[in-house]
Amino acid sequence: MIDLHSHVLPGLDDGPRDVAGTREILAAAREEGIERIAATPHVRDDHPTDPADMERLVDEANALAMDVEVLPGGELDLRYLQGLDDATLRRFGLGGNPSLLLVETPYVGWPLDLGDVVFGLAVRGFTVVLAHPERNPEVQERPDRLRDLVEAGVFVQLTAASVDGRLGRRPAAASKELLSAGLAHLIASDAHAPAVRAVGMQSAVDALDDEPLGRWLTHAVPAALLDGSPLPPRPERRRTMRLPWHR
Numbered sequence: 001m002i003d004l005h006s007h008v009l010p011g012l013d014d015g016p017r018d019v020a021g022t023r024e025i026l027a028a029a030r031e032e033g034i035e036r037i038a039a040t041p042h043v044r045d046d047h048p049t050d051p052a053d054m055e056r057l058v059d060e061a062n063a064l065a066m067d068v069e070v071l072p073g074g075e076l077d078l079r080y081l082q083g084l085d086d087a088t089l090r091r092f093g094l095g096g097n098p099s100l101l102l103v104e105t106p107y108v109g110w111p112l113d114l115g116d117v118v119f120g121l122a123v124r125g126f127t128v129v130l131a132h133p134e135r136n137p138e139v140q141e142r143p144d145r146l147r148d149l150v151e152a153g154v155f156v157q158l159t160a161a162s163v164d165g166r167l168g169r170r171p172a173a174a175s176k177e178l179l180s181a182g183l184a185h186l187i188a189s190d191a192h193a194p195a196v197r198a199v200g201m202q203s204a205v206d207a208l209d210d211e212p213l214g215r216w217l218t219h220a221v222p223a224a225l226l227d228g229s230p231l232p233p234r235p236e237r238r239r240t241m242r243l244p245w246h247r
């Protein structure tokens with residue numbers, strides 16, 4: 001699996017405080033079958049991450065040789081990113097793809113200018129991956145509000161703990177609706193803490209009960225995004241026909 005959203009770098013944001021914490025998250029990720037993980041520290045007023053610090057700590061995380069490749073990135077605040085120049089944004093490119101940006105969805109309210117910001121970024125050559133919109137109450141109320149953004153080329157990332165219900169009923173229901181409406185493209189951990197459950201990519205895939213779709217969301221799509229290639233076709237939703245004469 002490829003995890004494109006995590007807070008694994010030590011002492012940078014609200015992720016682990018020290019290298020021991022980084023080590024533990026990476027070990028948990030490896031155990032779940034994650035081969036590549038993008039470090040996406042917050043880039044916002046309360047955690048104004050400097051790209052040079054992120055890059056240095058990514059190198060340090062890789063030097064731990066935990067058998068998980070740590071890729072660069074950043075989780076960019078919608079307002080904060082508007083003050084960053086193209087060169088800086090490219091350094092925060094998700095997983096090392098300089099034209100792909102992970103943008104944090106606010107947890108309250110709905111930014112009415114989100115479409116304009118996305119369009120402005122597209123003009124500058126950037127594609128947006130929207131981080132965990134299923135946690136936003138306005139999206140939970142009306143998941144279809146993401147349709148225009150998706151049609152404009154935005155990719156939608158669901159958080160593993162939303163999909164499998166660890167974050168409660170509403171994010172789980174919104175994840176389900178977004179998935180059935182074709183408005184979600186990838187699952188990522190958004191792991192902050194050194195606990196196996198805080199990664200949970202495999203648990204989210206198990207909750208889907210659809211192995212081909214799970215693989216698309218956790219491997220095929222993130223791999224294509226890293227390469228900058230078109231998304232592979234989404235597998236048909238598996239029909240669960242449990243016939244009584246079959247075991």
Ligand SMILES: [Fe+2]
Nearest residue numbers: 005007075190
């Ligand atoms: Fe995050």
